[in-house]
Amino acid sequence: MSTKTYKKFENAGSGDLPDKMTVYQDCMNTFNESPVNPKRCRVLISRLLRLLSNGVAFPENEATALFFSISKLFQHQNDALRQAVYLAIKELSGMSEDVLMATSSIMKDVQNGSDLVKPNAIRALTYVLDESTAFSAERLLKSAVVSKHPSISSAALCTSYNLLPISEVTIKRFANEAQEGISDLKQFPSIPYDEHSLLVGEFYPNSTYMAQYHAIGLIYQLKKNDKMAILKLASQLANSNTLKNQLAKVQVVKLIDDLLARDPQLYRQFEEILLSWLTNKHEAVQIEVAKVISTFSLRNPRLVSPERFSYIVTTLQSLLAVPRVSTRFAVLRILNKIAMVSPEKIAVCNAELETLINDSNRNISTYAITILLKTGNASNIASLISRITRFIHDVSDDFKIIIIDAIRTLSLNFPQEWKSIVKFLIDVLKNSEGGLKFKNTVVEAIIDIVSFIPESKDMILESLCDFIEDCEFNEILVRILHLLGKEGPYTSRPSLYVRHIYNRVVLENSIIRSAAVVALAKFALTKNDPTLKESIVSLLNRIANDQDDEVRDRATIALRLIEFSEDDSTTVATELIEPKYFYDLPSLEAKLNNYLNTNDDSFKTPFDASSVRRFTEDEVKAIELKRKQEQALTGTTEGTSEPGAKKAKSESTTDNKGFAGPSVGEDEQELLNTKYAEKLLAIDQFKEYGKIINSSKPVSLTESEAEFVVNGIKHIFKDNIVFQFNITNTLPNVALDNVSVTCTQEDPEASQLEELFTISIDRLLPTDTGSCYVSFQKNDELVIEGFLNNLLFTTKDVDPNTNEPYEGEEGFQDEYEIDSLYISAGDYVTGSFIGNFDAAFDELPAEEIAVFNIQENLSLQEVIDKLVINSNCLPLNNTQFAPNDSNSHTLKLFGKSVLSGSKVALLIKMIRSSKGIALKVQGKGEDATLCSDLVNGLM
Amino acid sequence: MGNYFSSMFDRLWGANKELRILILGLDGAGKTTILYRLQIGEVVTTKPTIGFNVETLSYKNLKLNVWDLGGQTSIRPYWRCYYADTAAVIFVVDSTDKDRMNTASQELHLMLQEEELQDAALLVFANKQDQPGALSASEVSKELNLVELKDRSWSIVASSAIKGEGITEGLDWLIDVIKDEQL
Known part of the structure; x- marks a missing residue:
């Protein structure tokens, strides 16, 4: 090796990576040498590891060759080299298939190696074992778990944890040993008369007791399905003094969090201990406790008293002043x-937050600002915005985008403050430096404001006109031109915009020119102003000579459309320029894919777009607003506790989607619904029913841990109703044959529904899910009824070898009662957006008033969630969040009938008292029956 | 000073160089037992080797680097990764396993065709002689077609790793051959 390359390698600080091929060749040559030179091999391995950790990958054949040459280093008994070898094996295991060749050597080290290499060897086991070999390592691993040496015990616990998915049977037998790992306080063996041990005693704690943390983690994984066991573990650990390790304590807090998620009532039991840990000497423990209690109280506001909550906030407040950056950041997140x-x-933290705006760490200052923007109220928005104006020019684009997003939510929450916000956004757009992504975010925020706050239209459009005079991004220009074309014609001075748009035609490139042409055409088509139209026609005539094809084509077609519109055959023009509806994009995509894939007649039959779901503009707005409101909410549920608990939680939310609140995972729901609808319409018997008018969300009809998990979906057609039951067989070793559901009307005499037929499921193997359908004829437009449901099936034992029922098995007929399914007025309604709720409410003709009293002990928020789900309407003006400091609330809901499209609005006043919650529902609508059914069936 | 001379001496006799010796053979032939019989002189309880065991031992002033590679079907393809620089191969045969003599023969001849092993000496242990019904060394030799081997020093020794019989005799022969041919 020349001095030059030598230097290059050694200069680690330079950031240059060593050359991949040189390292490879050096490794191959040196590792295969005999005798082994341990020092040099170690240096080479560290170089190799540096490459790998920087994301450099080797092709499989090279990785394999490297692995085999490294495996030859096992012949040398140098501990330091052996440690490096283990690190390399760990990294290469992902790239080379043959790491199992190291198994015997690793096992030997686990058994006989020195204390120095044992932990490394044990950790490397994770990467080489499979189910059969894990069994043979059981004894070794078990004795390592109970080792007195803390590092060995920790390594063994980690390896067991990681092997759990590979060989659950083996690791399950470690529960007792792991339990011992918690209570046994392991210390490093002291070596008498050794200089090194003196150092350890004096300057470092003798042990970090990390094994406690690892042991708790393993025990949780082993017992997570057994609530009582976890409860016992958590209360034991919480009340004793055995835990010395801070991560172990944090882990116990997470265990408690997991328990609370399963049963909120346990909070009483743990409250004292949690609060006492708020003063723990470790910040991590304090933060974790604050996080758990605060997220818990957001979900269960009744269980945590305001005084307790403010105690949490005070703790967090004091932590904001600590010097450690990571602590401040974690607190800000909470x-x-x-x-x-x-x-x-x-709000009490506002003073601290404001000082943090000037924090030298930009992550922290940005977070502080976004929080301030959320705590901001109508009175201090203006001053906040002026602070940000000073600040925003100093930070990088990523942070700017976060701030702009926060401001965007702010504008939706305080529509009345739009003026200062718009002024700020326009100022940022025009004057601040920034890349496309940032500017695009600003424009998106502005577009949001235009579409949800109609009063702001004039001011925004005018400022945007100014902006496009000097804008360097094509994408943004095109978006703004589109917005001008869409909104401009309805403003008081359309001619102003026409001038600005035409300027673009004269000055800009062809992409922008084509967009400008379309925008111009819209002015001519939608505005019945002859002089304006005439001047636009003459402008377009001029553009028709443009040198670019696309621009010319667009101008020509625009002229033709304008010509048509004079003959009163306006349909083509309006459809093109001002579509009345928009396609449901996911479903359109699915249909198009399907069309391309099932190409039977080389595309002779044209694509049929009529079956794709469409939305009117109001509906699109409703969906968008809903999505935006959700974004704000989902932020609160993310990132809770450890992965295991998190998974369990997200599972439970999917199960209860019907009840969990109006807004969890709505996007996925939409997709799922589209999928269900497609599956349904593919069944012959349903084809003649026509389009599905509305599909409900899945309603759980059983406990999520029942033997058969069933949820029901109501599909409403013009003359029919179809119930879809999704049934999951959770029984191991039992198959269900001929699964069907019998639905009996609660009041058969008065029923307006006539059962037509049932489509059953032929066979449900263990863990399978299938759908069974029951179809009804509808005799009245609006049918509201309840059904008692029974699951019918034949059980058959399954042969575990073939996963099929034993041959000749006749099985037993059985029945299983599931919950009732109700068709309510809400099923005929879909959420709809309206800009001005109060005005619309007054205008609607039919009125219905009902009063409800809720005796159950529910919070206002829970009642609101229930109302939103039952009515299927869209909450407006941010009324779906109950105030925490008041006992009364007014909820505004707006929706539309899926059958006739008639509007319906609900104004619900609620007051909470000691006796319960009183509701006064005032419903107004175009259709009197729907309105009264909806109001009376609300609770 | 004495040290200096002895290392000079070692270098003369090539003792500083490690000799690489592979122990190969079908699974359950007794390779790992032989390895530890050589190293610590005792019978150890073994598990099927997944991968390999490697030990360094001194024998008659020579440093031997002995590799015992697993014999399971799934591991045999990896043998070739360890052929380079090999001075000798010890091929171990379970003399009682008459059904698989053919397989053992195939594996042996396949291995000896490898370029990297052209200069390696071959020692075959007809192992498990302590068991009833074990074939004798000459019978094993016939089964393995050893007479067909040309241009190679080879020998077959009847052995019992459990009782420790034949192992040293075999190794003595091997060391003599290596000293003659390669040092």
Whole structure:
């Protein structure tokens, strides 16, 4: 090796990576040498590891060759080299298939190696074992778990944890040993009369007791399905003094969090201990406790008293002043989550947050600002925005985008403050430096404001006109031109915009020119102003000579359309320029894919777009608003506790989607519904029913841990109703044959529905899910009824070898009662957006008033969630969040009939008292029957 | 000073160089037992080797680097990764396993065709002689077609790793051959 390359390698700080091929060749040559030179091999391995950790990958054949040459280093008994070898094996295991060749050697080290290499060897086991070999390592691993040496015990616990998915049977037998790992306080063996051990005693703690943390993690994984066991573990650990390790304590807090998620009532039992840990000497423990209690109280506001909550906030507040950056950041994250739902609760921290705006760490300052923007109220928005104006020019684009997003939510929450916000956004757009992504975010925020706050239209459009005079991004220009074309014609001075748009035609490139042409055409087509139209026609005539094909074509077609519109045959023009509806994009995509894939007649039959779901503009707005409101909410549920608990939680939310709140995972729901609808319409018997008018969300009809998990979906057609039951067989070793559901009307005499037929499921193997359908004829337009349901099936034992029922098995007929399914007025309604709720409410003719009293002990928020789900309407003006500091609330809901499209609006006043919650529902609508059914069937 | 001379001496006799010796053979032939019989002189309880065991041992002033590679079907393809620089191969045969003599023969001849092993000496242990019904060394030799081997020093020794019989005799022969041919 020349001095030059030598230098290059050694200069680690330079950031240059060593050359991949040189390292490869050096490794191959040196590792295969005999005798082995341990020092040099170690240096080479460290170089190799540096490459790998920087993301450099080797092709499989090279990785394999490397692995085999490294495996030859096992012949040398140098501990330091052996450690490096283990690190390399760990990294290469992902790239080379043959790491199992190291198994015997690793096992030997686990058994006989020195204390120095044992932990490494044990950790490397994870990468080489499979189910059969894990069994043979059981004894070794078990004795390592109970080793007195803390590093060995930790390594063994980690390896067991990681082997759990590979060989559950083996690891399950470690529960007792792991339990011992918690209570046994392991210390490093002291070596008498050794200089090194003196150092350890004096300057370092003798042990970090990390094994406790690892042991808790393993025990949780082993017992997570056994609530009582976890409860016992958590209360034992919480009340004793055995835990010395801070991560172990954090882990116990997470265990408690997991328990609370399963049963909120346990909170009483743990409250004292959790609160006492708020003063723990470790910040991590304090933060974890604050996080658990605050997220818990957001979900269960009744269980945590306001005084307790403010105690949490005070703790967090004091942590904001600590010097450790990571602590401050973690605290800000928690505060941010609280701010998303109840910003008023952390208003006390505002002073600290404001000082943090000037924090030298940009992550922290940006977070502080976004929180302040959330806690902001109508009175201090203006001053906040002026602070940000000073700040925003100093930070990088990524942070700017976060801030702009926060401001965008702010504008939706405080529509009345639009003026200062718009001024700020326009200022940022025009004057601040920034890339496309940032500017695009600003424009998106502005577009949001235009579409949800109609009053702002004039001011925004005019400022945008100014902006496009000097804008360097084509994408943004095109978007703005589109917006001008869409909104401009309805403003008071359309001619102003025409001038600005035409300027673009004169000055810009062809992409922008074509967009401008379309925008111009819209002015001519939608505005019945002859002079304006005439001047636009003459402008377009001029453009028709443009040198670019696309621009010319667009101008020509625009002229033709304008010509047509004069003959009153306006349909083509309006469809093109001002579509009345938009396609449901996911479903359109699926259909198009399907069309391309099932090409039977080389595309002779044209694509049929009529079956794709369409939305009117109001509906699109409703969906968008809903999505935006959700974004704010989902922020509160993310990132809770450890992976295992998190998974369990997300599972439970999917199961209860029907009840869990109006807004969890709506996007996925939409997709799922589209999928269900497609599956349904593919069945012959349903083809003649026509289009599905509405599909409900899945309603759980059983407990999520029942033997058969069933949820029901109501599909409403013009003359029919179809129930879809999704049935999951959770029984191991039992198959269900001929699964069907019998539905009996609650009141058969008065029923308006006539059962037509049932489509059963032929066979459900263990863990399978299938759908069974029951179809009804509808005799009245609006049918509201309840059904008692029974699951019918034949059980057959399954042969575990073939996963099929034993031959000749006749099986037993059986029945299983599931919950009732109700068709309510809400099933005929879909959420709809309206800009001005109050005006629309007054205008609607039919009225119905009902009063309800809820005796159950529910919070206002729970009642609101229930109302939103039952009515299927869209909550407007941010009324879907209950105030935490007041006992009364007014909820505004707006929707539309799926049958006739008639509007319906609900104004619900609720007051909470000691006796329960009183509701006064005032419903107004175009259709009197729908309105009264909806109001009376609400609770 | 004495040290200096002895290392000079070692270099003369090539003792500083490690000799690589592979122990190969079908699974259950007794390779791992032979390895540890050589190293610590005792019978150890073994598990099927997944991968390999490697030990360094001194024998008659020579440093031997002995590799015992697993014999399971799934591991045999990897043998070739360890052929380079090999001075000798010890091929172990379970003399009682008459059904698989053919397989053993095939594996042996396949291995000896490898370029990297052209200069390696071959020692075959007809192992498990302590068991009833074991074939004798000459019978094993016939089954393995050893007479067909040309241009190679080879020998077959009847052995019992459990009782420790034949192992040293075989190794003595091997060391003599290596000293003659390669040092």
